[in-house]
Amino acid sequence: MKICSIFFLLFVGLMPAPAQDLDRLAREMLFGADTSCSRQCYQYFMSLLSDQRLETESILTPNGVAISPEAAAGCMLEHTRTQVFVRALYQAAKSVGKEDVKILYVGCGPLAPFMTLTAPLLPKARYSLVEISENAAASAGVLIRRLGLQHQLDTLIVADATAMQVPGALQYDIIITETMDAGLNGEMMIPILIHILPQLKKDVVLIPEEVTLELVCSKNTGHEAYQERRLIFTATDLLHCYFETGKFPETEVLPPPCANNAKSVICTTVRAFRDIYLYPEASAITRQIPIRYIPGKALHFAYSMTPPRLLVDGRWRWR
Numbered sequence: 001m002k003i004c005s006i007f008f009l010l011f012v013g014l015m016p017a018p019a020q021d022l023d024r025l026a027r028e029m030l031f032g033a034d035t036s037c038s039r040q041c042y043q044y045f046m047s048l049l050s051d052q053r054l055e056t057e058s059i060l061t062p063n064g065v066a067i068s069p070e071a072a073a074g075c076m077l078e079h080t081r082t083q084v085f086v087r088a089l090y091q092a093a094k095s096v097g098k099e100d101v102k103i104l105y106v107g108c109g110p111l112a113p114f115m116t117l118t119a120p121l122l123p124k125a126r127y128s129l130v131e132i133s134e135n136a137a138a139s140a141g142v143l144i145r146r147l148g149l150q151h152q153l154d155t156l157i158v159a160d161a162t163a164m165q166v167p168g169a170l171q172y173d174i175i176i177t178e179t180m181d182a183g184l185n186g187e188m189m190i191p192i193l194i195h196i197l198p199q200l201k202k203d204v205v206l207i208p209e210e211v212t213l214e215l216v217c218s219k220n221t222g223h224e225a226y227q228e229r230r231l232i233f234t235a236t237d238l239l240h241c242y243f244e245t246g247k248f249p250e251t252e253v254l255p256p257p258c259a260n261n262a263k264s265v266i267c268t269t270v271r272a273f274r275d276i277y278l279y280p281e282a283s284a285i286t287r288q289i290p291i292r293y294i295p296g297k298a299l300h301f302a303y304s305m306t307p308p309r310l311l312v313d314g315r316w317r318w319r
């Protein structure tokens, strides 16, 4: 390695990045309308991690998949998704009624955007991060140091959140996790919440507050275009039923009538916090899942946790 590269790495490693860059990006993400902001954040953060190698392998567990550190970093580029969650966390923190709000952030990935893009504007907030991937957690720790935010980081724990005991669990005001995919398939949000929520205080604010799955007859894309919709489950339905009975609910849903030029789909809507929504088709995690059925015949929906899957008529039919 050349001497100048060594000096560069030492310099990057020891010196926090200019605070005004981060402050400007965090403000734009929270209050602005520039959709290139997530790309700017991504490029800035990745430049600060240029000496780190992000792994490309996902982690498979019986409770579902954790996407690779490289893919998790790339999630930031989904501007609407990132902005919705960042805004939700900021608004939730403001709603708690104290400045030294304690935030548990599960599944931070290598760029920890829900911390790195809110902490500059919540200077008394304190964050505890949990991440299953050692590689992603190491990068998040380096980035947080290089952004000069380490004084707001209480802990960075490498653990599978579906199996961990949360240290000091009752201190948290907010828990945030974006560990889900469309249809609540594949990724671990439901198993994580089943394991973690009972450890936290009862009035902890959960972000996302709700995820709703509906069977919809859709004519165009965009959530305004949906004609007829039938509720399948909400995440709250799944969690409540599981906490009460140890099982998930099952339901029969009669598909809505669909004209010839329409298609039937399963729609995922995320209510991140209060009126902050991630609507169907606004991001990969709320993409439509096409579904076939016999007109007039009800579909049977169930949910399985190992791995997380929405089952239709007993089968898992899509990726």
Ligand SMILES: C[S@@+](CC[C@H](N)C(=O)[O-])C[C@H]1O[C@@H](n2cnc3c(N)ncnc32)[C@H](O)[C@@H]1O
Binding pocket: 065, 066, 067, 068, 069, 072, 073, 075, 076, 106, 107, 108, 109, 110, 112, 113, 114, 130, 131, 132, 133, 136, 159, 160, 161, 162, 178, 179, 180, 188, 192
């Ligand atoms: C979709 S990425 C989101 C990353 C980042 N929070 C963001 O929004 O850009 C989900 C992250 O959660 C982590 N994760 C998934 N399941 C987990 C589990 N059971 N315990 C801890 N971390 C998990 C993954 O490794 C990945 O880094």
